Amino acid sequence: MRNKRYIWLPLILFGYFIFMTLKFGLNLLHQGHTWTFILTCAAEIAVLILLSFSLRRRDRFRAEHKK
Numbered sequence: 001m002r003n004k005r006y007i008w009l010p011l012i013l014f015g016y017f018i019f020m021t022l023k024f025g026l027n028l029l030h031q032g033h034t035w036t037f038i039l040t041c042a043a044e045i046a047v048l049i050l051l052s053f054s055l056r057r058r059d060r061f062r063a064e065h066k067k
Contacts, residue, residue, distance in 0.1 A: 005055050006052050006059060
């Protein structure tokens with residue numbers, strides 16, 4: 001079975017993101033910093049998506065070079 005690092009690594013980071021959102025993000029919402037919270041969440045999700053595409057591309061190149 002192929003190593004699907006492009007799936008499990010972003011999922012682990014997403015779990016960490018959810019934990020940190022529950023720990024610190026709720027304080028931002030209570031203080032009235034809604035846009036800061038929303039922009040931080042959007043930036044984190046964008047980074048996770050870019051990481052997934054980057055790792056998928058890297059794994060594809062490694063598979064081609066092995067052949």
